Amino acid sequence: MPAAPARPSFLRAVAVLGATALLVGACSADPTTPDQPDVTQQPAVAVVKAAPPAPVVPVRWPLTGEAAESPVERPALAVKIENPREARPQAGLEQADVVWEQVVEGGISRFVAVFHSQVPAEIGPIRSVRPMDPAIAAPLHGLMAFSGGQPGFVQALGAAGLQIMSQDAGAPGFYRKKGVAPAPHNVYATPQTLWEHADAGHAASPQAQFALARRAEHATAVVSGTPASALDLTLSGYSHPRWSFDTASGTWLRSEGDTPATAASGTRIAAANVVALRVRLVDSGTSDPAGNPVPETVLVDSGDGVVVSRGRSVEVRWSKPSTDAVLTLTTPDGAPVTLVPGSTWVELVPASSGSIAVS
Template sequence: MPSAPTGASARLLVAALTSAAVLALAACGGEASAQPTVPAPVTEAPVIEAAKAAPPTPVVPPRWPLTGVAAAGEVPVRPALAVKIENSGEARPQTGLEQADVVWEEVVEGGITRFVAVFHSQVPAEIGPIRSVRPMDPAIASPLHGLIAFSGGQPGFVQALSASGLQILSQDKGAAGFFRKKGVAPAPHNVYGTPETMWGQADGAHSAAPPTQFTVARQAGQATATLSGTPATSVDITMSGYSHPQWAWDAASGTWLRSEGAKPATARSGARLAATNVVALSVRLVNSGTTDPAGNPVPETVLDGSGDGLVATGGKTVAVRWSKAVQDAPVVLTTVGGAPVSLAAGTTWVELVPGSSGSVTPR
């Protein structure tokens, strides 16, 4: 029996066997040569980011439609209440006028002016003195689609108000909410009213909140006059030979303070009459073809078509153009170049200045 290989012989035998094994494997695979196995590349599992949470929807507080001021809660469902307020010397100081959202000033017979004061965001305990209507009141109040309260008026003027789509509350017709106030002035300068009672008479067709009348900037600094106006400390207005309202800028309150001539204008409460915005519109003043009980011609402010104007906001003034397409459409304000005009949020007084005899002078 042959002996087991040892030493070098053993090593040669192992090498021969290994070579034979390699040749055998090659023969089994045909002509293709064996290739080393390449491991698959290692990749990281895709990282799926969690969906980003949507940003919270900003809470936009409701705003009062006539002032643009943010309301503390939901805006109450009530219509605008327009009231004819007297502005003769015997009527001053007026009651509740400082709580109006918008006030329109118009020239009536004798050069005296009268107000259409519009209430919505505030509810005065009482308002007055209340007087009669005039032919331009439908153009002023009908865009509000609400109530108008007055004491007296020529039948044609009252009919025009009724035909304009407003609900009329007339003291002469027995509407509730009117009373004669003692200790203020003799008749006819002593008719006052209770807004709560007047609002309580709104019918179903006149109960909705009023539509916006002017464009209001979301921030005071974005108001048109504030952005591009000319600095002014006062705006002097001539409505007639009798009426010369003046507005002085008060930076502390951020409002324009009203004076009747040189005398500061105050309400019966003692509050100074003031406005965030003063809008002066140049309008035509024509003879209405009627007279008052004393035989004086009753003028009519023509508030349709278009014209020039001025807006005072934030201690600055800017020239504007105004237009009004139809009676129940609001007045639209644009710059001289045609861009929309924005007011600041707050109260607005609108001066209907006769173009042929009045004047508006910023200083």
């Protein structure tokens, strides 16, 4: 018998099953179904930025603020150098980092010249110490070289923590130089020899004695001072140091009255800064061998003064609370005063009898 024709309902069922199979097959090809391999996710990579290199801060000499090729560990060497006419020109003075000028008996002046960054071949003429020297040199905690001095003055230097290097006591490095002024104006010394005999307690480099700007244009006088070209000082009837600004070198040039001041090398004596301070001058109660009263500059004190740096000047206040404290400089309103990097001369001008004139 011939096969019976398919019923419509059966044909519709077969069509539905076929469509369902196709749909299932298509779904099984979806890559997100479990039948497909998992896609591995790459971990996030953290980007770490390298730190910028640390700035290179140059090594600087503590007393001048000038850059040094490499650090040199040696103490400050303070030397008492005389300044009457017969003692000029002095040797090595142009290489000092800091020089203090003070009035002694008879109205003449003497220097405490401090050496550290430079090593002169010789220094002199060297003379005796005075009662204000401990207050000048004590903050350096270094060496004090001199020739002679009253026992009390010498003992005060030792009590201030300085290593005493006395020609009279036979310290090495001193000699009498031929061909210069007669004794007592002929005592000289070799700084290198003095440094070689520093003891363990006085071998360290000094701390800064003034606040020094990193760059000259940032110094207080340069930033906020008034134009200045000359600084005329009267220390006594005998001593009239003068300083004039030299634009070419950016320094202040020294004269003794109207005579240009030069060192024995022929170099003009110059300074990056001149600090002129009004100070009290009192009788120390002692006399020199000729019977002249020995004055004392009072430095454990305070007062006013002037700083000249580059071609400008600024009024300052100064204070020093103790013998071993560093002298500080501020503006009249109390802001710290910074100096131009380089050498500094400190002029101790008697307030009652001396004068400071800036022009």
